[in-house]
Amino acid sequence: MERDKKLIIYDIVFLIASLYFSFLLKFDFKIPAEYMIIIKLSVIPVVVITLIFNKFFKLYNSIWKYASIEELMSIIYSISISNIIFVIYSYVINYKFLEKTPYYRFPFSVHIIFWILSVIALGGIRFNYRVKEESKEEKTGKKHDKKLLIIGAGDASAMLIKEIKRHKDLTYDVVGLIDDDESKKGKLINGIKVIGGREHINRVCNQKGVEEIILAMPSADLRIKREIINICKNTKCKLKTLPGIYQIIDGKINISKLRDVNIEDLLGRDEVKLNNENINKYIKDKTILVTGGGGSIGSELCRQIARFNPKKLLILDIYENNVYDVQMELNYNHPELNKEVIIASIRDKKRMNKIFDKYKPDVVFHAAAHKHVPLMEENPSEAIKNNIIGTYNILKCCDEFKVKKFVQISTDKAVNPTNIMGATKRFCEIMVQAFDKASETEYVAVRFGNVLGSNGSVIPLFKKQIAHGGPVTVTHPEINRFFMTIPEAAQLVIQAGAIAKGGEIFVLDMGQPVKIVDLARDLITLSGYKPDVDIKIEYTGLRPGEKLYEELLMNEVALTSTEHDKIFVDKPIGEDMGFIEESIEQFSNVAYMDKESIVKLVEEKVPTYKRKK
Incomplete structure (x- = not known):
């Protein structure tokens, strides 16, 4: 005043x-x-x-x-x-x-x-x-104790420089800007000089003693970002990235939410292009059930499905903590969404009957499963009860209550499986194709590899190990895996459901396999450390049932394309319902069987299963 x-x-x-x-x-x-x-x-x-x-x-x-x-x-x-x-x-x-x-x-x-x-x-x-x-x-004011290089000389970097100058807690000394646009070279943005293109990054970092690099290029496509991140990795500087400028302007993201560049930025691929018209036909104004809705894939399916205005979204899970988090997130982001959270086990057929009878779902996405390979090797009966018996219960309910479409979340570990978890998921694919022949419901499975950052995956483990100063443990120097991001996987699952006619095993384009040791080195570097200097990498040996290389197809010759360039179909290899019913009866007795007997039964029912000795 x-x-x-x-x-x-x-x-x-x-x-x-x-x-x-x-x-x-x-x-x-x-x-x-x-x-x-x-x-x-x-x-x-x-x-x-x-x-x-x-x-x-x-x-x-x-x-x-x-x-x-x-x-x-x-x-x-x-x-x-x-x-x-x-x-x-x-x-x-x-x-x-x-x-x-x-x-x-x-x-x-x-x-x-x-x-x-x-x-x-x-x-x-x-x-x-x-x-x-x-x-x-x-x-x-401010102690300029961190030398900072900013990549990008546009609106985002201008806003970032203003914020750095204005806030005492952002203790940076901005040494310059990098931009590939030749017309900007030598110009000033808020008093900071544009030094040149990406070819100058290493020289500037060495000469100026740069400690941190911020990527302020929200409009650049993923290919360019990956190329620049790969250059920045060699500087040994800590890397951070700025959220999209439109989000800052809209007030959805504060400048303080600068985040570290992560492995998803490095391995992520171009945005999935969805055929919204086809998806709308089977999602909009329909009752959708997602089992395992609190898990990594299940929760992302819920987020993506919410965008297509279902009549009702049913989120089913046995673990209430995770599903509660999903509920609160959807309450905030989609307050208009008609949804209901159901705490229940897919093993309980009577409970499943009541749920299907009450809500009459039109589409079921089945993401509930035990997925940890080493744990399931030690507990094969639980893998069978949850993955096989539980899936059978859902398949049976879909048939009995006239569900229009069922989509099974499968895995690359189901291809020529060498572990119990992969074998149970392969048997689920067999059941899906058998049910499709015998029922009016359209049953399909979608198979993909590892999902970046999912619960229990290697990325969170590596991050914890790095946070504790190492060592980072890798089972084998040659082990590799296929990876995709959680949103990409969920979007392609929904798209596959739109393409499905019934009986297909869809295979998602996972790109090129990535060596796990390279992943570990990248994560260590992105965290600002030197691999094998600041953070050691140790090899622990392959775990029971673990492969060096995963496969996505049973037979590459059988692969056929679909209308979507990232979704393919594996040739159906089906069994009849007689085989399924007989197998389920035998699997129902696993609680009374020893481990060796269970493994032999799985070998009998899944011919492609070859356990590792």
Whole structure:
């Protein structure tokens, strides 16, 4: 309030001074006596009019420490309108008060000079506050203890530099900007020089002692980002990335949410293009059930399905903590969504019957499963009860309650499995194809590899090991896996459901396999450490049932394309329902069987299963 009063006083003083100097400049500093009458008659009205419009344009409400082009435009609008009123006033006083005097009125050039001086004076007062505050921060302020290089010289980097200069807690000394646009080279953005293109990154980091690099290029495509991240990895600097500029402008993300560059940024692929029309046909205004809805894939399926306006979304899981988190997230992001959380076990057929009878789902996405290979090797009966018996219960309910479509989440470990988990998932594929032949429901399975960052995957484990100073453990130097991001996997599963006619095993395009040791090295580097120097990598040997290489297809010759360029179909290899019912009866007795007997039974039912000795 005190500062507002001071501003008003300053405005009055500078407006009077501007008016007087306008006449001085017009008449070469010798104002004719006749014009002094006009000046005296004009001072109070001009000041009052200008103050009124200053108030209207909120020039006494802004925090001038953060003054920008918007505030400057408000000053220009206020002074311009005030001057228009001033022009009209000058004619009025000439007619009313000066008719008996010689014919004098405001020279038009005085109005122009007064406008310029007023904008300079009133703008200067306000922007002086900003300069003082910034210089005060520099004096009291910040320890520039981290040398920072920013990649990108656009809107995002301009906003970032402003925030760094403004906030004491962002203790950075920005050494320069990198941008491949040659026309920007040598130019300044908020006082920071554009050094050149990506070819200068290593040199600048070495010469300037750069400790951190921030990628401020939200509009760049993934290929360019990956190329630049790969260059930055060699600098040994800590890497961070800036969220999309449109999200910052919309207020969805604060600049403080700068995050570390992660492995998803490095391995992520171009955005999946969905055929929304086909998806709408089987999701919109339908009741959708997602089993395992609290898991990594199940929860992402729920997020993606919510976008397509289902009539009702049923989220089923046995573990209430995870599914509660999903519920709260959907409450916030999709308050309009009609949803219900169901805590239940897919092993309980009677409970499943009640759920299907009550809600009559149109589509079922089955993501509930035990998936940890070493744990299932030690607990094969639990893998069978959950993965096989539980899936059979859901398949049976889909048939009995006339579900339109069933989509099974499968895995690359089901291909020529060498472990119990993979074998149980392969048997689920066999059941899916058998049920499809015998039922009006369309049953399909979707097979893909590892999902980046999913619960229990290698990425979270590596991050924990790095956080504790290592070592990072890898089972074998040659072991590799296929990877995709959680959103990509969920989107392709939903798209596969739209393509499905029934009986297919869809295979998702997983790209090229990645060596796990390379993944470990990248994660260590992205965390700001040197592999095998700061953080050691140790090899622990293959675990029971673990392969060096995963396969996505039973038979590559059988692969056929679909209308979507990332989804393929494996040739169906089916069994009849008689085999399935007999097998389920035998599997139902696993609780009373020893481990060796269970393994032999699985070998009998899944011919492609070859356990590792």
